[in-house]
Amino acid sequence: MTTATLPDLAPSPMPAPAALPQADAAPRPALIEAKNVSVFYGAFEAIKSVSLDVSTNEVVAFIGPSGCGKSTFLRSINRINDMVRGCRVTGELKIGGQDIYASGVDLVTLRRQVGMVFQKPNPFPTSIYANVTYGPRLQGVKKRQELDAIVEDCLRKAAIWDEAKDRLHTSALGMSGGQQQRLCIARALATRPSVLLMDEPCSALDPIATAKIEDLIVGLKKLVTIIVVTHNMHQAARVSDRTAFFYLGKLIEYDETSTMFTNPNQKQTEEYITGRFG
């Protein structure tokens, strides 16, 4: 899969404005490219000039102590932070070569492409089936057969089909926390995203449910590019190809996960991953 599969983020009925960067002929290794990205809440700078790229079909882990800005950065990648009053992003953030903060970017298209799984499982208080089909229905998919196929496909990909297949039409709230979180992953996959952002997806789960989600992340990387925020160093080591360490809003170190955990460059990184603070 290449970056070329990402659809144009401009609103479909309108032609792309000339100012919007267009894909050129040169091969582009990175799917997500952040250059000097800063994020402000009012006057407070929660992310300070962060630059990093994420390649297609890789898993990147964001680690760092609470409040260092991991969620803030993650949430600016699908622009869900637009909802937060007073939140402002500067710098350049491109996905598939397109600046997602350029004017004329259609948030609906962007968010279908960049799915998100939240810290606390947030299924809608409807049936399992309705949860998975929510995204496709918004896109106008109406045919029962098509929806059925999407439900089975996504629940299988999220490794919850066997547990859910006999209760598709019962309330999603009746599931356990771990099942709910996998349902939320299935729901996010249903819009066929290229990128999946996961904000501490296991922090509310028990160890067994956590292990299932971790396996899932490794398995899903064939389908999507994943960025996962985690508090758990072992989790980062188990699931990710590269790891980014944030501290006080700055990106301190970004490297291959194996390098990072065996031979970190920065003293702060070493202190954090050996558990001396955080």
Place this chain on the structure above:
Amino acid sequence: MSQLSATDSAGFPSLTATKRGFPFTGDQLLALAARGAGAVVLLMLLSLLTVLIHATWPAIKTYGTQFVTTSEWRPNELQVPKRNDAGKIVFDEDGEMVQTTLPAKFGALAVIWGTAVSSVIALVIAVPLALGAALFLIRIAPGKLRGPVSFLIEFLAAVPSIAYGIWGLFVLVPLLQKYIEPSILSIASHVPVVGERFHHFLGGDTGLSGRDMLCGGLLLGIMILPIITAVSRDVLAAVPVQQIEGTLALGATWWQSARQMLGYAKAGLFGAVMLGLARAAGETMAVTMVIGNNNQIALSPLKPAQTMSSLLANEFGNPESDLHRSALIAVALILLVMSLSFNVVARYLVIGRGPRRAS
């Protein structure tokens, strides 16, 4: 100290109660007072119900279920021309009309109808506006606007109903009578084929007073708008932000996300509407001033009507007979039970299920 000396071998103090004051401690007195206060409230409700049911008894005994299934409301005997079986007026040998006396009669259907229809008109007007305003306050209004607008809404909810009544009488009634209702009639009469009949049905032949069902319903709608807005705003504010972000993250547009939000909060919103309905059904002064006070079941909203509470306001001051008084109290009882059940349902939906929603 005595407590300390009452220890067993392990040095653990005895847990059996020790008397700490005489004759009651402050705690016990306070508990007693609180229980007493609670009991007084219950007793008040019970005695209210007892008195109403007792006072209603003559009417129930006389009319039974007919009280709520018939609509004739005639506090006094009435002399009318006698009619024969064919419906023709009967004359005696001298060519005089034969008079016959209709006894006093009490059927509450017309006022039940009046209350129901005016409340429905009020809801049809208030609910969409209130939900829109609540969504605006929660999802659109900038922080600076939210506080003042919320304050205004709460202020409007606290304005005494007589003030709305006066406004209705001096603003709404003339507006309806001079401009809006004539336009409605003229549009109605231009409907092809049935225009004339439609015009007649609406009451165009009898003249417009502006004081009618439409005016009552409109005014009620305006009056319950603030309370429904305020409660809906609180209900929507309680929708977890993760739910809203969940919809947006799946590519929902603003409107699609708002719809999901309304769906999530539907129990609470329904409660808000019930609260408004209870208000509308029980509202007295303002409605009495603008609804025209005519005890009839008219399908046209441009004809005067009467609600249960406006009937009470009009007639309770000087009833014509004991039976009349009893019938009026029966109407009050129906109103009480109705309002009570709306309130109970509303409270259960808004407050009773609140914590479960938050979990």
